[in-house]
Amino acid sequence: MKKLLNAPTAYVDEVLDGLTLAHPSLVRDGTAGRVIRRASGIRSGKVGIASGGGSGHLPLFTGYVGSGLIDTCAIGNVFEGPNIDSCMDAIRLANGGRGVLRLYGNYGGDRMNFDMAGEFLEEERIHTTTVLGTDDIASGTQDERQKRRGVAGLIYAYKAAGAKAEEGADLDEVTRVARKAVDATRTIGVALAPCRVPTADRPTFSLAGDEIEMGMGIHGEPGIWRDKLKPADAVVDEMIDRLLADQPVTTGRISILVNGLGATPLEELFILYRRAAERLRQAKIEIVQPLVGNYVTSMEMAGASISLHAIDDELATLLAAPADCPFWRVP
Amino acid sequence: MKKLLNAPTAYVDEVLDGLTLAHPSLVRDGTAGRVIRRASGIRSGKVGIASGGGSGHLPLFTGYVGSGLIDTCAIGNVFEGPNIDSCMDAIRLANGGRGVLRLYGNYGGDRMNFDMAGEFLEEERIHTTTVLGTDDIASGTQDERQKRRGVAGLIYAYKAAGAKAEEGADLDEVTRVARKAVDATRTIGVALAPCRVPTADRPTFSLAGDEIEMGMGIHGEPGIWRDKLKPADAVVDEMIDRLLADQPVTTGRISILVNGLGATPLEELFILYRRAAERLRQAKIEIVQPLVGNYVTSMEMAGASISLHAIDDELATLLAAPADCPFWRVP
Amino acid sequence: MTAITTQHIAAAVSGAKAAMGDLEQVLNEADSKLGDGDTGSMLTRLIDRLAEADTATEPSLSDTFSKLARAAMGATGSSLGTLFATGLMTASRMTKGREAIPWSELAPLLSASRDAMMARGGAKLGDKTVLDAIHEVALAVEGLNDPVAVAQSAKQAGQVVLERFFNESCKVGRARMFADKSVGMHDPGMLAFVKLVDAVAR
Amino acid sequence: MTAITTQHIAAAVSGAKAAMGDLEQVLNEADSKLGDGDTGSMLTRLIDRLAEADTATEPSLSDTFSKLARAAMGATGSSLGTLFATGLMTASRMTKGREAIPWSELAPLLSASRDAMMARGGAKLGDKTVLDAIHEVALAVEGLNDPVAVAQSAKQAGQVVLERFFNESCKVGRARMFADKSVGMHDPGMLAFVKLVDAVAR
Numbered sequence A, B: 001m002k003k004l005l006n007a008p009t010a011y012v013d014e015v016l017d018g019l020t021l022a023h024p025s026l027v028r029d030g031t032a033g034r035v036i037r038r039a040s041g042i043r044s045g046k047v048g049i050a051s052g053g054g055s056g057h058l059p060l061f062t063g064y065v066g067s068g069l070i071d072t073c074a075i076g077n078v079f080e081g082p083n084i085d086s087c088m089d090a091i092r093l094a095n096g097g098r099g100v101l102r103l104y105g106n107y108g109g110d111r112m113n114f115d116m117a118g119e120f121l122e123e124e125r126i127h128t129t130t131v132l133g134t135d136d137i138a139s140g141t142q143d144e145r146q147k148r149r150g151v152a153g154l155i156y157a158y159k160a161a162g163a164k165a166e167e168g169a170d171l172d173e174v175t176r177v178a179r180k181a182v183d184a185t186r187t188i189g190v191a192l193a194p195c196r197v198p199t200a201d202r203p204t205f206s207l208a209g210d211e212i213e214m215g216m217g218i219h220g221e222p223g224i225w226r227d228k229l230k231p232a233d234a235v236v237d238e239m240i241d242r243l244l245a246d247q248p249v250t251t252g253r254i255s256i257l258v259n260g261l262g263a264t265p266l267e268e269l270f271i272l273y274r275r276a277a278e279r280l281r282q283a284k285i286e287i288v289q290p291l292v293g294n295y296v297t298s299m300e301m302a303g304a305s306i307s308l309h310a311i312d313d314e315l316a317t318l319l320a321a322p323a324d325c326p327f328w329r330v331p
Numbered sequence C, D: 001m002t003a004i005t006t007q008h009i010a011a012a013v014s015g016a017k018a019a020m021g022d023l024e025q026v027l028n029e030a031d032s033k034l035g036d037g038d039t040g041s042m043l044t045r046l047i048d049r050l051a052e053a054d055t056a057t058e059p060s061l062s063d064t065f066s067k068l069a070r071a072a073m074g075a076t077g078s079s080l081g082t083l084f085a086t087g088l089m090t091a092s093r094m095t096k097g098r099e100a101i102p103w104s105e106l107a108p109l110l111s112a113s114r115d116a117m118m119a120r121g122g123a124k125l126g127d128k129t130v131l132d133a134i135h136e137v138a139l140a141v142e143g144l145n146d147p148v149a150v151a152q153s154a155k156q157a158g159q160v161v162l163e164r165f166f167n168e169s170c171k172v173g174r175a176r177m178f179a180d181k182s183v184g185m186h187d188p189g190m191l192a193f194v195k196l197v198d199a200v201a202r
């Protein structure tokens, strides 16, 4: 598991330097430089959206800072939540006077730090709400849905909330649509090969040369089964079946994200998408704005996830609204 | 080297199906469905740009079909040139009555097939010219520059020629800027891990767990040296030194492409970019429109390439002109 | 009779730092089985930051704990690191204005930290987390006022708790979904706490 | 006295197809040393297409070669495949209107194909490519009119040329840059031609 890096402990800061140098619409801010915000700052009178999470998932989280998406992002070390200071900075920097939605994945560290940041900020009287991404169906049963982890599907919540905030909606409305987008989204992943945390001397898990693991988390947390590699169509079929079983698509319309975990080539993602589209067509579900590519990764992990985002008219409108960040653009 | 696919022999067609399903601006055409063209067709009166090459390099080649870029693309099997029929189809479909520039990489099979296609098309009186991408400095010495292979830097030629054609320029002008863009571009790659052709039962090369190879080609062809993994900065320094030695940047301005070969995470590309930008700043070379990401890949090969595209006012204008395809957009 | 002072805390931090050299990859490895493989590297960084925080001139134990808490918070936002910082903040609150506390106050300090960590993280005793280890050590040193006895009991309690939970399953985080897989291995947070107690209580 | 007919060509194609089962990965492997590792899979596909092309009812050898050339062109755009198709096109041109040709005309057919391939690909004899193998076989069967003797000589020539170039370096393509690395291995195109001659000349 070779990596092109310098000191492993400098990894995150060098990545952020490169990211912001290459994309001037993003700037580093915050006490420790661990917040990415829009270069233009928060528009006064707009509800702010602050997110955050661990490093190692580019374009998530920092890459989605942009118009029609999120305003600020607190970023931690690889697979570690952002620290309290960064969370506080991200919330403050997203404050345009109409409150801030905290929108991030449902991970222990992230939650504790955003919570503590909120407590510290109480006296500053920034009105905040929280919505947690919980789309990974392999990370909790149906009746524990609120305990599920947030993975690739989080970007649909960014999109909905970001579009609503850009419209000038108030915090309650932005919060409502973020929650609605989370509720409408389900994801499952399949892993082919692990990644390695830069400071660790071995990969986060190991899989035999002919094995895959269904349902694995984006940090390499255990999945539902581990078995021999199967044909792509069989893998997709199982993923789609599991997603639809967890959430019947009553609206008849979805957006789908076929997401690469990092090391899986675009070619394979298109092979997966082809089958997924076929299956959805058979199920008489219309696909709107499909996304195929590396949207939420785990460094050099190999594999893919599929997210289904069931949309009604409101979510469809928010999804189609203009958005622009270095890694996702809706014209 | 696990792959998510069905029959290895169905790989390319399934990829193209997925690609065109996900991106309706691209459609399959040609006798064997091995041409990708713009859904809108060629605009009458515009010079056409036809490209082509082997599969396995997405987003290259087919992904760059779009406004301000190329019009059609003949696509072969993995690492094989497109066949004559596809080349003929691509040229015909790019013909809007003002001639067609054939713009592709300098590989044996591609060249022979585009040449033969040209001969077969002679009686159809489509006026064509040819420009070959030759940016890979590790594939030939300075005095054999015309023998060098085309790699990631080819997209700069797409951009320049595409912008010029969109302006309404004639074939000679479009050909001139394509050649100028090729002449102004140099690339070098470094590989960390191989890929596998879907029908082959082993990778195209092997590298020890702690080795890298400088100058390796995008099909795994041998490079300049093979040695222990070095710090990212040292790798970048050597790459930049080699690029600048091959082509002193007299214009003082370049665009740079830090390109992932497929399995290398964005994080590492930003670490490389950070250093490259530092080095160019030290050399008092201004960076315009940097590109960091997977633009030209070799499926799941790990590693990166750096391309420098030295620009004068003309190339700068063409680079900045609007362009839009699923994988590269200039607003 | 000795009491716990800022110097003891500084010595504990040095001891912990020295121990992390060997522990880093062991803890990463433990975490990689069910989590993301970063516990060791996170703790290494966190303890490096504690060691960098100059606490020698802090007027009270409370200030020392507070400075360390802030250093810990700056070092990470991971679950364990944040809980660790939460524990330090609690210790700071409980030692307001005091330059030293008798060893017998270690147990209530640990218990209060444990409770604050439970409130913050939402886990319960028995879930097979760092909490169970803190709890066990707190119980073991309860009423003891002799540093040697405290060290002895703490170390012993660490071994006991590790063994007791080895064949239990994790009940928090994603690991709870794969309870079976967590049987027959140590929880990385628990293991970290026990190993650091060992190092500090030499 | 026998002559080369459409039936011979069909038999040669079947023989080649049967041989590819074992040859596919051997040739991929040979190509992976300096090229991109696809020679075997490309040839397998190409020869499958030739076998699918129904040439039984073609009126002349020329039509048979032409049909095969078109099948080959449809199968690939790789260097070797395209050169192969170029050779077949040349054979077609040289056999216009003829239902059969004597075995003694095999040599001029091979020579003409070789020349067309040189013109198309720009390589020279001695560059260590498939051309050298074709050349050697053409020389070896020159003047022979007995199919058994032709087969014998062709097979022998194949061994000779493989050995002769084994320690030479490649002079075309990217491999020329790393001439040293190509010493001590077979050129995949040359190896393919020789192995297919072996299979066809059983």
Ligand SMILES: Nc1ncnc2c1ncn2[C@@H]1O[C@H](COP(=O)(O)OP(=O)(O)O)[C@@H](O)[C@H]1O
Binding pocket: A079, A080, A081, A108, A109, C031, C035, C036, C037, C038, C039, C042, C077, C078, C079, C080, C081, C083, C117, C121, C122, C123, C128, C129, C130, C131, C172, C173, C187, C188, C189, C190
């Ligand atoms: N909510 C919680 N309550 C108590 N302990 C927890 C909680 N979450 C995690 N832990 C402890 O933290 C350890 C994991 O730490 P670490 O790997 O640093 O965190 P992360 O899960 O953020 O990568 C676990 O082994 C467990 O002991």
Ligand SMILES: Nc1ncnc2c1ncn2[C@@H]1O[C@H](COP(=O)(O)OP(=O)(O)O)[C@@H](O)[C@H]1O
Binding pocket: B079, B080, B081, B108, B109, D031, D035, D036, D037, D038, D039, D042, D077, D078, D079, D080, D081, D083, D117, D121, D122, D123, D128, D129, D130, D131, D172, D173, D187, D188, D189, D190
């Ligand atoms: N220009 C050329 N002239 C003659 N033979 C060539 C030429 N280019 C390639 N070859 C032959 O083709 C072989 C490679 O075939 P193949 O792997 O199918 O092509 P590609 O290089 O397109 O992957 C080489 O070993 C060589 O014998």
Ligand SMILES: [Mg+2]
Binding pocket: A078, A079, A080, A081, C036, C038, C078
């Ligand atoms: Mg972590």
Ligand SMILES: [Mg+2]
Binding pocket: B078, B079, B080, B081, D036, D038, D078
């Ligand atoms: Mg090839």
Ligand SMILES: [Mg+2]
Binding pocket: C031, C035, C036, C037, C038, C039
């Ligand atoms: Mg962890």
Ligand SMILES: [Mg+2]
Binding pocket: D031, D035, D036, D037, D038, D039
């Ligand atoms: Mg080849």
